[in-house]
Amino acid sequence: MAYALSSPSQRVSSRPGQMAAVLLIALFLGVFLIVPAGTVIYTAFTEKGTGTFTFVNFFDFFGTDLFVRSFWNSVYVSGMSVVWATVLALPLAVITTRFEFRGAIVIQTLGFVPLIMPPFVGAVAMQLLFGRNGTVNLLFNDWFGFKLPFMDGLNGVIFVQSLHYFPFILINLSTSLRNIDRAMEEAAQNLGASGFRLFRRIVFPLAMPGYLAGASLVFVKVFDDLATPLLLNVKDMLAPQAYLRVTSVGLTDPMGYVISVILIAVSIFAMWVSAIAMRGKDYSTVQRGGGGLSRRQLGPGESVVAYGVVLLILLLVLSPHIGLLLLSFATVWSFSPLPDAFTVAHYGRVFGESSLYIKNTLIYASLAGLIDVVVGGAIAYLVLRTRIVGRRWLDWAATSALAIPGVVLGIGYLRTFYGVTLPDGTPLATLWVMVVVALAIRRLPYALRACYAALQQISESLEEAAENLGATKLRTVRRIVLPLMMGGLLAGFVTSFSTAAVELSATLMLIQSNSDAPIAYGLYVFMQSPAGRGPGAALGVIAVVMVALCTLLSHYVIERRQKANGMAK
Amino acid sequence: MDAMVTETGLAGSAKEINIRDVDLFYGDLHVLKNVNLNIRPGEFFAFLGPSGCGKTTLLRLIAGFNTARNGQVMIAGKDVLGTPPWKRDIGMVFQSYALWPHLTVRKNVAFGLEQRRLPRAEIDRNVNAALDLVGLRHLADRRPAQLSGGQQQRVAVARTIAIEPKVLLLDEPLSNLDAKMRVQVRRELRDLQQRLHLTTIFVTHDQEEANTICDRIAVFNDGQIQQVGTPMELYEKPTNLFVANFLGTANILNGKVSGAGTAKTFLVEGGGVLPIPEGAGVPENGRLVFRPQYATLGKAAEGAVRLPGTIVHREFLGATVRYGVKIGSSEVLVDQPFHSGASMLETGTAADVGLQPASALWLAA
Numbered sequence: 001m002a003y004a005l006s007s008p009s010q011r012v013s014s015r016p017g018q019m020a021a022v023l024l025i026a027l028f029l030g031v032f033l034i035v036p037a038g039t040v041i042y043t044a045f046t047e048k049g050t051g052t053f054t055f056v057n058f059f060d061f062f063g064t065d066l067f068v069r070s071f072w073n074s075v076y077v078s079g080m081s082v083v084w085a086t087v088l089a090l091p092l093a094v095i096t097t098r099f100e101f102r103g104a105i106v107i108q109t110l111g112f113v114p115l116i117m118p119p120f121v122g123a124v125a126m127q128l129l130f131g132r133n134g135t136v137n138l139l140f141n142d143w144f145g146f147k148l149p150f151m152d153g154l155n156g157v158i159f160v161q162s163l164h165y166f167p168f169i170l171i172n173l174s175t176s177l178r179n180i181d182r183a184m185e186e187a188a189q190n191l192g193a194s195g196f197r198l199f200r201r202i203v204f205p206l207a208m209p210g211y212l213a214g215a216s217l218v219f220v221k222v223f224d225d226l227a228t229p230l231l232l233n234v235k236d237m238l239a240p241q242a243y244l245r246v247t248s249v250g251l252t253d254p255m256g257y258v259i260s261v262i263l264i265a266v267s268i269f270a271m272w273v274s275a276i277a278m279r280g281k282d283y284s285t286v287q288r289g290g291g292g293l294s295r296r297q298l299g300p301g302e303s304v305v306a307y308g309v310v311l312l313i314l315l316l317v318l319s320p321h322i323g324l325l326l327l328s329f330a331t332v333w334s335f336s337p338l339p340d341a342f343t344v345a346h347y348g349r350v351f352g353e354s355s356l357y358i359k360n361t362l363i364y365a366s367l368a369g370l371i372d373v374v375v376g377g378a379i380a381y382l383v384l385r386t387r388i389v390g391r392r393w394l395d396w397a398a399t400s401a402l403a404i405p406g407v408v409l410g411i412g413y414l415r416t417f418y419g420v421t422l423p424d425g426t427p428l429a430t431l432w433v434m435v436v437v438a439l440a441i442r443r444l445p446y447a448l449r450a451c452y453a454a455l456q457q458i459s460e461s462l463e464e465a466a467e468n469l470g471a472t473k474l475r476t477v478r479r480i481v482l483p484l485m486m487g488g489l490l491a492g493f494v495t496s497f498s499t500a501a502v503e504l505s506a507t508l509m510l511i512q513s514n515s516d517a518p519i520a521y522g523l524y525v526f527m528q529s530p531a532g533r534g535p536g537a538a539l540g541v542i543a544v545v546m547v548a549l550c551t552l553l554s555h556y557v558i559e560r561r562q563k564a565n566g567m568a569k
Numbered sequence: 570m571d572a573m574v575t576e577t578g579l580a581g582s583a584k585e586i587n588i589r590d591v592d593l594f595y596g597d598l599h600v601l602k603n604v605n606l607n608i609r610p611g612e613f614f615a616f617l618g619p620s621g622c623g624k625t626t627l628l629r630l631i632a633g634f635n636t637a638r639n640g641q642v643m644i645a646g647k648d649v650l651g652t653p654p655w656k657r658d659i660g661m662v663f664q665s666y667a668l669w670p671h672l673t674v675r676k677n678v679a680f681g682l683e684q685r686r687l688p689r690a691e692i693d694r695n696v697n698a699a700l701d702l703v704g705l706r707h708l709a710d711r712r713p714a715q716l717s718g719g720q721q722q723r724v725a726v727a728r729t730i731a732i733e734p735k736v737l738l739l740d741e742p743l744s745n746l747d748a749k750m751r752v753q754v755r756r757e758l759r760d761l762q763q764r765l766h767l768t769t770i771f772v773t774h775d776q777e778e779a780n781t782i783c784d785r786i787a788v789f790n791d792g793q794i795q796q797v798g799t800p801m802e803l804y805e806k807p808t809n810l811f812v813a814n815f816l817g818t819a820n821i822l823n824g825k826v827s828g829a830g831t832a833k834t835f836l837v838e839g840g841g842v843l844p845i846p847e848g849a850g851v852p853e854n855g856r857l858v859f860r861p862q863y864a865t866l867g868k869a870a871e872g873a874v875r876l877p878g879t880i881v882h883r884e885f886l887g888a889t890v891r892y893g894v895k896i897g898s899s900e901v902l903v904d905q906p907f908h909s910g911a912s913m914l915e916t917g918t919a920a921d922v923g924l925q926p927a928s929a930l931w932l933a934a
Contacts, residue, residue, distance in 0.1 A: 193684045
């Protein structure tokens with residue numbers, strides 16, 4: 001690859017400007033990612049106080065019942081979440097990609113909705129809908145005389161997480177299914193296979209890489225999630241334990257670090273599994289002379305079943321949102337299927353005293369998105385357009401953030417920067433800027449991919465033409481590369497912005513005062529008390545609407561830009 | 570080889586295919602228009618035509634991947650249109666081969682037999698026989714991605730014949746191979762077909778492929794069968810201008826028929842009068858059609874008619890020299906054999922095109 005790329009612009013020796021960019025980015029990644037993560041790992045492997053290398057912390061961890069139970073609980077919850085997310089995603093993916101189905105686009109779009117709300121926000125609404133005394137169980141009790149433990153203990157975490165993260169499987173699996181060459185299926189039919197056997201032996205194996213990619217993502221996300229178990233009052237899982245150890249026992253307790261290392265190891269393991277699965281991704285390339293899978297017409301009976309299944313799943317998937325909406329307008333909602341009466345007072349309260357949260361969120365998420373786009377764009381340019389030393393290392397370093405859960409990054413920041421104080425005595429770690437940086441680091445890998453994609457679409461000859469006409473490198477970047485990359489950069493910004501706006505795990509560790517808190521933190525605080533649920537729900541609805549609007553707006557802008565560029569060609 | 574084939578039973582008795590009054594629509598688009606065709610048992614038959622002419626559509630109809638609005642597709646006397654693809658026992662080799670990348674070569678070939686719930690031993694025997702037949706048994710444990718294009722194609726064939734299909738359908742099986750492989754593989758296909766004595770339909774847009782390996786060809790255009798015949802028949806006696814143009818190069822000249830009975834002549838636009846041989850059918854508004862190699866330049870042989878023209882261009886093709894000659898407002902091509910020392914005619918010079926009336930055809934526009 002490196003040999004094949006040898007256009008003149010890359011043979012030019014590194015310029016001072018590029019060198020400075022590399023050093024700046026390296027400094028940023030080093031200080032805010034490598035050092036904190038390294039510190040966490042180092043602390044886990046050293047003896048408390050002395051700093052000598054040891055495994056004793058890990059022996060302690062596996063010698064403590066609570067931790068071992070937490071570990072297995074985390075594995076169990078993540079595994080079961082994958083199972084249930086699959087149960088939700090598989091029918092939707094199959095029905096929308098393999099059958100002529102009215103509303104397939106609506107389903108695929110609604111499938112994304114869960115992702116734009118933090119899972120822990122939905123958790124509260126889910127308690128009211130599916131909890132021991134929630135809507136569904138009250139109705140079940142009236143009708144059938146029994147209740148189902150949807151939300152009890154680990155079940156609740158599994159339920160909430162699988163509803164929230166199933167889109168990852170839906171998206172990846174649908175893409176894989178769509179990319180299977182129709183001839184693959186027809187060849188099997190031609191040789192005598194049909195129906196479920198055809199699906200089991202040919203179609204599903206071919207979609208396997210996409211499924212595994214989605215499933216491993218769900219596993220990691222659930223394994224790392226802090227806020228949902230905490231809010232559901234499930235404490236014997238790994239991420240909550242790490243948080244509780246650090247916040248209650250203190251920053252010097254090694255257990256928080258041991259748990260962090262385990263979280264990192266599991267993340268890397270899951271990504272490795274996913275990478276192995278994707279190695280055979282030539283499975284899903286559509287071959288010459290073929291189209292996507294043929295869509296079959298549904299019979300009348302099948303239609304009823306299909307629509308029934310789809311509606312049921314959509315209702316389930318959107319139930320947190322519906323519940324949240326109801327809650328945000330409810331006066332009192334307790335021990336009854338629906339709220340007693342409705343009011344807009346919660347919104348009034350939120351806009352009055354809690355507008356600070358909204359303002360903070362907008363600032364933090366915008367800044368984080370901006371940092372991501374600038375750093376991501378710079379790395380993409382250095383990797384794809386220059387041959388400067390160390391550019392690959394920047395790429396790897398930025399991408400490695402994928403393996404660092406939010407809790408771990410938060411702990412790392414506290415450990416690394418708590419000792420560093422500002423002139424007025426406040427520790428650097430608790431400054432709101434650190435929240436922004438943590439959010440930026442966490443979202444950087446995704447923004448980086450968007451920047452790569454944007455830059456790869458631009459033909460190098462466009463830049464060479466500019467240079468040929470006398471433009472310097474910097475000028476070429478400003479006049480040619482940036483305008484053409486703008487759509488991709490915007491996409492990267494929006495992804496970072498919308499996910500940063502609802503992220504909590506790192507924020508929960510770093511926020512010290514309410515005045516610095518973003519929406520996610522405010523939500524968390526509100527949702528702790530029954531009295532705060534109404535305003536909390538209102539805040540949650542605002543967050544969802546805000547993220548959804550930003551996403552829609554950016555789609556609109558990107559599409560318009562692409563159309564304009566397409567016409568210019 | 571022959572003995573082994575019969576022992577393993579891969580060769581069955583050849584089936585006849587009858588297609589009757591088939592009309593097929595994609596939405597409002599009339600893709601196949603009243604298609605009628607009879608393919609004899611054991612025949613190697615080609616569907617030939619330009620892209621979008623409906624040839625692949627008809628093939629997929631036979632395999633069961635399309636549905637006709639009306640008509641019948643009879644295989645060995647039984648209408649199969651109501652049968653789903655997986656119950657038809659019709660082997661199809663796909664243009665992209667459609668080898669499943671997650672299965673080994675052996676598993677790919679065994680798939681159809683496993684669907685038929687055959688005993689394991691029989692499956693193994695048939696798989697080996699099919700792989701032997703295409704000479705790929707030593708690669709049985711590879712994945713498709715580890716094979717070359719030609720090998721993949723042969724696996725696709727082996728996978729299809731392993732189920733002992735009633736008929737074999739080949740959808741442009743050579744189009745993904747390079748030119749050299751194409752010649753080799755088409756010989757192998759012909760060889761295999763002859764040994765299995767399997768009724769086979771071969772879809773292609775390449776007349777050379779169809780001519781070299783097929784017993785008979787149906788020429789398609791615009792959803793209709795234009796003509797059915799052996800390669801020689803189609804070349805010598807095309808029944809319309811499309812067929813004449815699609816197979817080989819054809820010169821077409823406008824003109825008028827004059828006279829009646831045995832004294833009928835054809836007045837070529839731009840000069841020249843051709844006596845119309847007795848028995849030659851000349852349709853209303855018929856045009857004169859002849860192949861470039863059937864005409865001469867300069868000295869005309871006895872009995873030939875001279876059409877006055879001017880040489881407008883010249884191409885050296887190796888064995889022949891191809892001249893473009895302007896006759897009236899039309900241009901015709903004339904091939905002259907080339908041999909060392911032969912004198913060439915210069916462009917711009919006047920030259921008469923000599924044509925034997927027996928080499929001429931008259932086809933409707």
